[in-house]
Amino acid sequence: MCTVCGCSGATVGGEDHQHGHGHGHDHGHGHDHTHDHDHGHDHPHGHGGHSHSHDHGDHGHGDHHHAAPGLLDYGAGPARAHAPGLTQTRMIEIERGILSKNDGYAAANRARFGRDGVFAVNLLSSPGAGKTTLLVATLTALAGRWPVAVIEGDQQTSNDAERIRATGAPAVQINTGKGCHLDAHMVGHALESLPALDGGVLFVENVGNLVCPAAFDLGEAKRVVLLSLTEGEDKPLKYPDIFATADLVLVTKADLAPHLDVDRAAIDRALARVNPAATVLDVSARSGDGMAAWLGWLEAERRAALTALAAQAEARASALRSAVSG
Amino acid sequence: MHEMALCESLLLAMEESGRANAFTRVRRVRLEIGRFAGVEIEALRFGFDVVTRGSLAEGAELVIQEVPGRGWCFTCNETVSLDHRLASCPSCGGDRIQPSGGTEMTIKDLEVE
Numbered sequence: 561m562c563t564v565c566g567c568s569g570a571t572v573g574g575e576d577h578q579h580g581h582g583h584g585h586d587h588g589h590g591h592d593h594t595h596d597h598d599h600g601h602d603h604p605h606g607h608g609g610h611s612h613s614h615d616h617g618d619h620g621h622g623d624h625h626h627a628a629p630g631l632l633d634y635g636a637g638p639a640r641a642h643a644p645g646l647t648q649t650r651m652i653e654i655e656r657g658i659l660s661k662n663d664g665y666a667a668a669n670r671a672r673f674g675r676d677g678v679f680a681v682n683l684l685s686s687p688g689a690g691k692t693t694l695l696v697a698t699l700t701a702l703a704g705r706w707p708v709a710v711i712e713g714d715q716q717t718s719n720d721a722e723r724i725r726a727t728g729a730p731a732v733q734i735n736t737g738k739g740c741h742l743d744a745h746m747v748g749h750a751l752e753s754l755p756a757l758d759g760g761v762l763f764v765e766n767v768g769n770l771v772c773p774a775a776f777d778l779g780e781a782k783r784v785v786l787l788s789l790t791e792g793e794d795k796p797l798k799y800p801d802i803f804a805t806a807d808l809v810l811v812t813k814a815d816l817a818p819h820l821d822v823d824r825a826a827i828d829r830a831l832a833r834v835n836p837a838a839t840v841l842d843v844s845a846r847s848g849d850g851m852a853a854w855l856g857w858l859e860a861e862r863r864a865a866l867t868a869l870a871a872q873a874e875a876r877a878s879a880l881r882s883a884v885s886g
Numbered sequence: 887m888h889e890m891a892l893c894e895s896l897l898l899a900m901e902e903s904g905r906a907n908a909f910t911r912v913r914r915v916r917l918e919i920g921r922f923a924g925v926e927i928e929a930l931r932f933g934f935d936v937v938t939r940g941s942l943a944e945g946a947e948l949v950i951q952e953v954p955g956r957g958w959c960f961t962c963n964e965t966v967s968l969d970h971r972l973a974s975c976p977s978c979g980g981d982r983i984q985p986s987g988g989t990e991m992t993i994k995d996l997e998v999e
């Protein structure tokens with residue numbers, strides 16, 4: 561991992577990413593986004609989805625985030641259980657999430673998506689669950705209906721981006737090298753290589769992995785986790801972290817059901833244990849079954865997201881107008 | 887899960903703090919790790935030793951405070967405490983629970999010189 565900018569030595573678009581060019585990613589960590597996520601915690605029952613980055617530990621400490629790291633002398637402040645002794649040591653209060661750097665980049669990505677009206681979807685699954693196949697079928701079905709782009713994450717090769725580009729959609733491949741997940745900083749870089757996507761949909765296909773990507777907010781609006789029918793009914797129980805963060809779970813390769821001894825209801829039970837709020841849809845990119853429901857979900861969520869953005873913009877315009885007339 | 891990446895983030899945060907607060911050595915780091923954060927504490931300790939080698943935090947003591955789990959029970963309509971992610975609701979015995987706390991991964995403070 562690069563200790564200058566924090567990126568994991570990833571390459572974007574197959575070329576080595578250069579660290580020396582001052583790409584202005586010091587966007588101040590956008591700490592106010594932690595408040596957004598507090599909301600998600602307080603009302604996990606209120607809406608079908610739940611926010612994503614709240615797993616990162618920033619919540620509940622919002623009051624501390626705005627202060628510069630405080631300097632606490634022994635005996636003067638909350639030195640807690642630490643005995644100061646006679647050494648020249650002092651306490652530095654930090655109170656920030658370990659992944660706050662990633663969360664800052666994610667907030668910047670989210671702000672950018674909000675500004676451009678982009679509906680961003682983070683697609684996660686184990687390797688081979690069918691993320692790329694689903695995307696190819698999705699892009700083909702959308703057939704230019706909205707501006708779309710894809711960010712592909714893999715440890716090596718640009719095979720997936722090439723499959724996406726074959727549909728006519730712009731795609732950027734991020735090779736994470738040793739990395740096991742995409743982070744928000746990589747996604748921010750990848751966005752620079754994509755055309756403007758105003759009002760469109762960005763699909764981010766994460767590195768195939770049911771563990772690590774769960775903790776890394778990319779700035780997406782929704783998380784979609786794929787579980788292929790061949791993977792076993794208890795995957796959500798074995799890898800709860802990733803399924804717990806899903807807004808939508810797609811049970812893929814549904815066309816294989818007649819050939820498998822899969823207890824489909826057991827998958828629902830396992831998902832309900834881990835994430836009672838997630839929507840679950842069965843889909844087969846191969847046969848096309850379930851594609852309409854998946855596309856319908858996309859359309860409805862995109863509409864809701866853009867409608868919310870429009871309402872915010874109108875409220876802002878109204879506030880500005882009354883400031884002018886007042 | 888990605889304990890090495892967490893340790894690298896942690897080291898970056900300590901180095902940033904070192905520049906901001908003019909210290910060159912970290913003696914002790916205190917973290918809060920939630921029960922549901924998906925962090926393997928032993929792997930985190932191992933990663934910390936590896937990642938901090940040769941840095942301002944080499945040899946620093948890593949103090950980890952575990953934060954208990956909480957979840958929202960859809961049946962009881964309230965927040966309940968949970969021992970593990972797949973635990974049933976201690977009130978109603980139901981399984982419809984959304985973890986809502988215990989996912990923290992926070993750097994609390996540093997003891998520096």
